[in-house]
Amino acid sequence: MAGPVRPTISDVARAAGVSRTTVSHALNGVGKVDPRTRERVVKAATELGYRPSLRAQRLRSGQSRTLAVVSSMPVAVAGGPSKLGFFMEVAAAAAETALMHGFALVVVPPLDTDPPLDTLDIDGAIVIEPDQDDPTTQRLRSRGVPIVTMGPQQGMDLPYVDLRAPEVGRLLLDHLREQGARRIALLLGSGHRSWYVDLAEVYARFAEEHGMAPLVVEADESGGEDTGRAACAELLAQHPDVDAICAAVDAFAVGAVRAVAERGLRVPEDVRVATRYDGVRARTTTPTLTAVDLHLGEAAASAVELLLANLKGTEVPQVVTNPAPSLVPRASTTGS
Incomplete structure (x- = not known):
């Protein structure tokens, strides 16, 4: 029938x-x-x-009414074993905003191999914190795909959402000093993402301001927690006076906590640890990690709105400043 x-x-x-x-x-x-x-x-x-x-x-x-959100960071730091984290928080909020405007969102997850970007039928893309020579944005631009980035890309003039990196860095460093730390080390990821560059500059000014000899170490992003642990183990062996670690990536912070314990030290009594992103790792690690609320949901919504405005040809500012970050103190620095 x-x-x-x-x-x-x-x-x-x-x-x-x-x-x-x-x-x-x-x-x-x-x-x-x-x-x-x-x-x-x-x-x-x-x-x-x-x-x-x-x-x-x-x-x-001539539109697919589909957007993409892409991570240029390795899976070891963008999500980790749980597949939850910075990337998925951005993706969830972006998907909701896109749907409200009648657009679907394709989530291109962090992969150990290059994602098949050339096969995606999309109208535009949001790239999360690209590195200076990020191949993702280069491939999308070569296709003529409009792009908005979360955080600026070093050396590129692309529209972006400003996550206020210098303020985030200062929040973390000031908090560590307020908790009594006097020999603070900075743990960065390899590469030239704007977050690393901005944090390094803030740290240099902070060290000079307080008469502290700067101590900066790097860990390979692709190794996540393991390379963070290795970098911190070497750091503590060479500089036993270090009493705090400011980790640019939450995966590195988890590795730092492991390295401190392996050396027979305690967090936070002997070494305080703080990191940038207030995500699953920060909330579930023992001890829980002091981090920063970046207001990622609002940042993701702003990225979608900016991308859609550019697709429509609407004249809007090409840099959107996110709300001010706020510190989330936890046991890794406060002991409670």
Whole structure:
């Protein structure tokens, strides 16, 4: 037995007493349609149960109405074993905002191999904290795909959401000193992401301001917690007077906690540990990690809004500043 016949645009046109073109313009919000006519068309479409064909809309507009969110960071730091973290928090908030605007979101997860970006049918992309020579943004730009980044890309003039890295760094360093730390080491990731560059500059000024000899070490991003642990183990062996570690990446902070324990020291009594991102790792590590609320949900929503504005050709500022970060003190620095 055949199912119910799906109403067509011609049925709506007859019911509203207008042309097919007028129906199309009225329902898609294009062209000049008298408000009363638009209301009549919408009413007829609703009564008939008419739903525009998404495939037809795509063919007319040339848009897929799909955005992508891409991580340029290795899986070991972007998500880790749980697959939850900075990347997925951004993706979830971005997906919600995109859907409210009638766009779907493709999540391109962190991969150990290059993601198949050339096969994605997308209108635009959000790239999370790209490195200076990030191949992801280069490949997307070569395809002419509009891009917005979370955090600026060093050496590139792309629209971005400002996560206020210098303020985040100062929050962490000031807190460590307020908790009694006097020999604070900085643990950065390999590469030239804007977050690392900004944090290093803030740390240098902080060290000079307090008469503290700077002590900066790097860990390979691809190793995540393990390389963070190794870097901190070497750091503590060479500089036993270190009493605090400011880790640029939460995975490194977890590794630092392991290295402190392996040396027979305690967190925070002997060595305080603080990190940037207040995510799953910060909340579940023992002891829990002092971190910063970056307001990632708002940042992700802003990235989507900026990308959509650029797709529409709307004149808007190309840098969106996120709300001020706030410190989340926990046991790794306060002991409670």
